[in-house]
Amino acid sequence: MAYQVNQWSNGFTANVTITNRAAAINGWSLTWTFGGNQQITNSWNTQLTQSGTGVTARNVGWNGxxxxxxSQTFGFQANYSGTNNRPAEFRLNGTVCTNA
Incomplete structure (x- = not known):
């Protein structure tokens, strides 16, 4: 899994690439928790929801x-103040991902 950020003073975009090293899957959900006050404002190639610091990204019809x-790639745009640290852990369908 790769998490690539393009950051400016109070905002950022992130491109996330999920690479599957296990058996083929049909339907995915990637979850993570932000360590700060990041608030997602837009996303693409995913159905993304945020509740507090917790985020869930799910596949859309064409990329399940x-x-x-x-691999599949999606992205989002978000606002923040203070620091914008990378989430410590990502889980794909409940399994901890190896970060690249």
């Missing part, structure tokens, strides 16, 4: 399948 060694 990830074959073994395949």
């Amino acid at each position: 399948a990830i074959p073994t060694n395949g």
